[in-house]
Amino acid sequence: MAEAKPNDAHGAQDATRRDFIFIAAGSAGAVGAAATIWPFVAQMNPAADTRAMSTTEVDLSAIVLGQQIKVMWQGKPVFVRHRTPAEIAAAQRDDYATLKDPQHDAERIAQENGEAGKPEWLILQANCTHLGCVPTFVEGSSFGGWFCPCHGSDYDTSGRIRRGPAPTNLPPAPYLFVNDTTIRIG
Amino acid sequence: MSGPSTYEPKSGLTRWLDKRLPIIRLAHDSFVAYPTPRNLNYWWTFGAMLSLCLVVQIVSGIVLAMHYIPHVDHAFASVQRIDRDVPYGWLIQNIHSVGASMFFLAVYIHMFRGLYYGSYKAPREVLWILGCIIYALMVVTGFLGYTLPWGQMSFWGATVITNILGAVPFIGESIQVWIRGGGSIDQPTLNRFFSLHYLLPFVIAGVVALHVWALHESGQNNPTGVEVKSKADTVAFTPYATAKDLFATTLFLILFATFVFYMPNALGHADNYIPANPLQTPPEIVPEWYLLPFYAVLRAIDFNIGPIDSKLGGVIAMFASIGVLFVLPWLDTSKVRSMRYRPIARQFFLIFVVVCLALGWCGGQNPGKILLPATFSATLNWVEGGQVATQAIEAPGESQFDETAAATRASLTQGGAAMVMIQRLNATDASVTSVSGGAAQSRTVTAATQDELEAEIQHLKDEVGARTPFFSVARNIPFTFTVTTFSQILTLYYFLFFLVILPILGLRETPGRVPDTIAKPVTA
Structure with a gap:
């Protein structure tokens, strides 16, 4: 002062x-x-009701071998794929291939609580890790898995990035087997 | 610079009002008696057009908001209803969507004008920065507005842009969820985007008022870049500038009307007439034309820079490309304002304009598209009619696998095998196929793209088929000049122009002869 x-x-x-x-x-x-x-x-x-929609149950019995469905989980698409033995074999074989984001197939199918999953069920978040497009499963594509139409990222039968601009693998969606034929995502 | 007010109220009423609220005086001083440099050319008429654009967007937008429904189930249909059922809705909706494009067209010309004539230099730094703020607000408003029709491009554009925010380290994901109001673009996102899209134009209007205030404080720049020195350098705003602005604005409105009435969809993307579908990505996602240059900058960074991954690098480059405009007044070191008298800077400026246009072109192209022809080749070796042997090997541990495989390969080759293939089955096991004797074959295939090369290889494999147990493929992938490569060069120039060329050139360039006063070249 x-x-x-x-x-x-x-x-x-x-x-x-x-x-x-x-x-x-x-x-x-x-x-x-x-x-x-x-x-x-x-x-x-996110509001309480938005957060309340955070789990999705999927009945697996309706998905035949080699088929895949897309379900919505928290507003985002999730692939639930019933893999054929050939796809499982390719995924496990490529555990040792040169990978951009190395990860074993077994880790990718593991459940949310860390328990082992079932090799025939692959549950992945369906947005390309590049800019969020939804890749398509293309039979006979270079790595046998998904291909992103936006910028050409190629994923294998385990959803791992093999070629293209995406930085990481398609992230597995957190899920649990509620019983033998039902899973809960989230 | 406008000097003392020359307004003289004529009637009793205006005298009465002038003592209480001198609003007529303000208008008179700002838009009638206001002295403008006498040499202003038509590049100076875009400010008037921009004011008009803002009014048009606000008026048409308020009307559209009376019919639009910001709900994921109704948004698309409500826009269609405006186009089809609401009286004159088609006209108002077209005016609003074309108006956005016209607004950006005018603002880009206005900005290039400022760049060329050095309108950002002292004492107009604040004026320029306010302009940059208006532009940034326009970009955000334009992006928000594009989401509202809830077509495929709306939805996926919003997805891509909000994903970009996720690249920010540590807090990116929280920001992303905070902006979206959920895990993905959904009802909460649409609702808030509508609210903000309604709000921001009024914020723009506020900053425009500051922009005009700053303009009237420092005075207009002019094509010579020489400050006004006497009354001989100026003419009154009305009628001179008013008439010129009105004439140019009329031409602008003819272009505006041509788009509104004859090709209202020419500037948009056809996919936005498909309702938004979160399960289906359109084959290509592109923003509106006026954001394409920045989209190209975003995608140009497809490599990691030290700890910064490519995604974050792209985001930084994109924001920096707008951010650099804010500090431009302190980057350009030249004492001469107008590039009319800066022969070298003018060349670099013209290249800069072309680079911006080329970036816009790149933003609309598939980034992997190959621009210069290249030859991809692959050599396939195989053995026909040989003795095929298969065996299983097991390494003692996962870490010894490579040694075991190499040893197996060496011993088989020594034993006379022409080719060996080792297929790893899991951590330690592999199946080994070897072929000995037979005729060694080799063929090279070429193609113009990698995908075509893979197709060629597959084709050859199918042709040879069962005559050989396996192939060895050596791919020769050349360097390719793609849209991304081109964008990288253009992005480099964009930043070099601001960060290197303007600072250095300003110190080294010998400028041409600048006239002493604005009036001299005109009146002499």
Whole structure:
């Protein structure tokens, strides 16, 4: 404070108290502003009903050998593929091929809780790891698996990236076997 | 620079009002008596067109919002209803969608004008930065608006762009979910995009007011880049600039109307007439034309830079390509404003314009498309009519597999095998096929693309068929000049122009003779 003189004990004390009040009021105001802004920012996060839709149950008995279905999980497509023995063999053989994102087939079919999955069931999140397009399963494609039409990423029968711009494998969707023929995703 | 006000209220009412709210005085000083440089050319008329565009978009947008339904099940149909059933809805919807394109067309010319004539230099830095803010807001508004019709391009464009945000380290995924309001583009996303799309134009209008304020404080730049020095350098805004702006705007409106009435869909993508489908990706995802150059920059970075992966690198490059405009006033070191008197800078500027257009072209192409012909070749070796032997090998452990395989291969080759194939079955086991004797064959196939090469190889394999147990294939993949390569070169020039060429050239270039005053070349 300009009027506060250093040797005027009374004035100096006044200035200190005033400074304190300024800082305290300012801090309280800043905290209040932040607390007011926060709800307006946080309201954009997923709502309770959106989060409640976070699991999807799939009946596997309807999917015949060599067939794949797409199911929606949290608004995103998920591949549920009933793999043929040839696809399983190719996936396991390629565990040792040169991979961009090395991962064994067994890890990719594992359930959410870490228990082993069943080799014939491959459950993958269906968005290309490049920019999120949905790849198509192409019989007889270069690596026998999925091909992304947007920018040409090629995935093998385990959903691992083999060629093209995608940086990582198609991520497995977290799932659990509820019983022998039903899985729950999420 | 406008000096003291020359407004004189004529009637009792205007005198009364002028004492209480001098709004007529403000309008008179800003748009009638305001002195403008007498040498302004037609490149200076785009500001007026842009103001008009903003009004057109706000008015048509408010009307559309009366009929549009921001719901995933109804959005697409409601836009179709506007086009088909709402009285004059087809006209208003076309005006709004074509208007977005016209807005960007005008803003790009306006920005290139500022670049060429050095309108960003002191004392107009804040004016320029406000313009950059308006442009950034326009990009966001345009992107949000494109999502609303909820066609395939709307949906997948929004998916790709929000995925881009996921590339930000640590917090990317949280931001992505926060923006989308869920795990994917869905009802919450559409709803909030609609709300923000309605809001942002008014924010733009606010920044435009600041932009005009800053303009009237520092005064307009002009084609010579020489500051106004006397009354001889200026003419009154009305009628001179007003008439010129109106004439140019009329021409602009003719172009606008041509698109609205004769080719309303020419600037959009046909796939946006397919309702959004989260399970089906369109064969190609491209943004609207006015964002293509930045999309090309995004995709140009397809390599990792140290710890920055290609995806994040692309995002940084894309944001940097707009961000660099904000600091441009401090990058250009030249004392001369107008490139009219900067012969070398002018050449680089013209290349820059071409580079921006070429980036736009690249953004609309498949990035893997090969631009310069290349020859892909592969040599296949095989043995016909030999003795085929198969055996199984097992390595003592996973880590010793390679040694075991090499040893097996060596011993079989020593034993007279012409070719050996080792197929790994799991961690330690492999099946080994060898062929000895017989006739060694070799053939080379060539093709123009990798896919065609693979087809050629398969074709040859089918042709030889069962005559051999296996093939050895050596592929020779040449360097190919693709759209991505081209985009990389263009992106490099884009940044070099701002970060290297303008700073260095400003210090080294010998400028041409700059006139002393604006009026001199005109009146002399």
